[in-house]
Amino acid sequence: MKVELSTVQKLNLTELMGEPHKLDPVSVILENFEPGKGKIIIECYGQSWSAYWGGMGAKDIATFFCRCDEHYIAGKLSSIRGGIDDYEALASKAQSEVCQMRRDQEINQQEARELFDAAGRLSNAESAHDLDDKAMIEIFGPEWWYAIPEKPNPDYQYLCRIIRAVQAGIKKVGLNKVTEEPLNE
Numbered sequence: 001m002k003v004e005l006s007t008v009q010k011l012n013l014t015e016l017m018g019e020p021h022k023l024d025p026v027s028v029i030l031e032n033f034e035p036g037k038g039k040i041i042i043e044c045y046g047q048s049w050s051a052y053w054g055g056m057g058a059k060d061i062a063t064f065f066c067r068c069d070e071h072y073i074a075g076k077l078s079s080i081r082g083g084i085d086d087y088e089a090l091a092s093k094a095q096s097e098v099c100q101m102r103r104d105q106e107i108n109q110q111e112a113r114e115l116f117d118a119a120g121r122l123s124n125a126e127s128a129h130d131l132d133d134k135a136m137i138e139i140f141g142p143e144w145w146y147a148i149p150e151k152p153n154p155d156y157q158y159l160c161r162i163i164r165a166v167q168a169g170i171k172k173v174g175l176n177k178v179t180e181e182p183l184n185e
Contacts, residue, residue: 006031009062013169028166030061030175040065042077044162049077062175070163078159083150087125090148094119094139101139115139 009030016023029041038061039052051073056064065073074080098119102112118135125131128145136144 006033009175011166011169011173011175013165016165023162023165026162026165026169028169030065030170032060035060038064040166042162042166049159049162051076060175062170066167066170070160070167073163074156074159077163080156080159081153082156084153085128086149086151088123089151090125091119091121091123093147093149094122094136097139 011028011030013023013026013028016026024045026042026044028043030038031040032038035058036056037052037054038056039050040061041048041050043049053061053064053076059067071082074082095116098107098112098115101107101115102109107115115135115138118132119139122131128148133144136147140147
């Protein structure tokens with residue numbers, strides 16, 4: 001068995017009550033394995049995220065983390081999507097489309113009423129599986145899933161706020177060696 005002792009840096013970010021953070025305490029563990037290779041572990045309110053980078057150039061993990069865009073980092077830390085399906089907006093969009101189809105005389109009054117009512121029920125959907133395939137095809141066509149609008153995902157926004165707080169904390173204690181513009185990795 002090979003056992004190695006490594007040096008890590010741990011940050012505890014507290015009193016994150018002011019804008020834009022408003023977060024519970026955040027703990028951060030930074031570990032550099034060698035130049036250009038390192039990992040970060042972030043924990044906040046019982047949730048944790050971690051990522052390893054094996055190709056950061058000559059940068060250490062703190063410098064690399066601070067130079068990256070929070071969206072790039074969020075994608076490395078988690079599989080949380082930036083947007084989620086907005087079924088209320090879909091219902092409104094579908095009802096508008098049905099009205100336009102009726103004005104264009106593509107459908108008769110009876111068909112319009114049935115589709116309009118079906119479109120109104122779309123706002124109750126919790127996933128795309130709950131949608132009425134037949135109505136969606138009639139309103140939006142065979143590739144109707146492209147018509148589903150998205151709204152910002154609160155879980156993703158929360159993670160991005162944490163990332164920005166960690167970047168600010170790293171900069172405040174001076175762990176980042178370079179103060180250049182962020183990279184869009």
